[in-house]
Amino acid sequence: MNDKGLVLSKEQLDFLSEMMNVGAGNAATAFTQMLGCEVNLKMPAVHVLSAPKVIPILHDPSLPVACVRMGLVGDVTGDMFFVVSEEQKTNLIHLMERAPPLGNAEGKNPQSAIRIPHSTTGFSVLAEIGNILVGVYLTAIHDFCKLNIYHRVPIVAVDMIQSLLDESLVALRRQIERIVVVENELIVEEKRIRTFLLFVPSAESVNTLVDSIGQARIAMCEE
């Protein structure tokens, strides 16, 4: 067991940021195709922080945020969280309303376009955005680090950020240790939407993750 927990050197953190940047590029392509208008993602800012320091970055702890939780299975286990503030959530959902009918892609009734009549539909839109972002980032990690990580079905909840995270942090025994925060900014026309992705590897997976990042960086430098 690695007592140091999730500790990355500056070079490794840069390398992780680079992977996330590749992921962001793919996410922008995915969103652009899905929405039929140009979506850009600002180069994501990646931080590795202890859990108590993460919360103030995300939002005022007493205000609600929308959060999509996805369990991770495979070479690295743990949880991913996609977090947006309440106002940003509305912006995101409005943005997704512009998407052409999902029914086409899924071979269902083409009339069933994404509309947001009540909060549950909003939830499924959020879950889908979380799904896409986590998918592209995990693919980027796979491509660089050769780690196979899959995410489970997303679950959405809206509440105070601390209360949403504590169960997962406790379950993963990561309360006092560090987690990866990826700050994303989606830019659509003039609108900027700030979202966060939290990557919480379980205590058992930290070594695997840190070692793979280290090895992949060295392999990259040698090429």
Place this chain on the structure above:
Amino acid sequence: MAYQKNVMCDSPVRDFADSQVLEVAIGEGVVTKAPDIICSKGLGSCVVVTLYDAQRRIGGLAHIMLPHSVSLNGHHTPYHRADTAIAALVKALQGKGARRQDMVAKMAGGARMFSDYQDSSPGIGAENIMSIKNVLKRKGVPLIGEDVGGNYGRSIEFYLDSGKLIVRAIGKEDRVI
């Protein structure tokens, strides 16, 4: 103090000017006396336990994250786990002059925030609640109020002048226990 505007009181003439507001984070505990206020924000599966000696108006609060059956690696305080937290809280209250036979307990929290259909276990929150109830019973401290379970986060304020515990949740009426 930032919390003053949120302070709820039974009577508008009550003066909180001399009171301190102490915030307790996960895995911490604090003991103080009237007229102070202890608060804790954003409880999910975590549970807050308060102990109060009404005779001497001394009280304490522990922000507990784990049931007693779970072992923790690395750095942790007695307040992380139900059994050690309650023992530490009772001791700290006694240290301030409170008497064990006059102590009463209240608790709040222990929610399940994400309803995962793939997981049928009761969740950490429910385990925390059970564990704390057992420990209190063993210690002979009566539990006189609780607001636990559900699928929503809570913030609490504990008023040492009255022993009242106010539980707030987003989109819900405040509860006084």
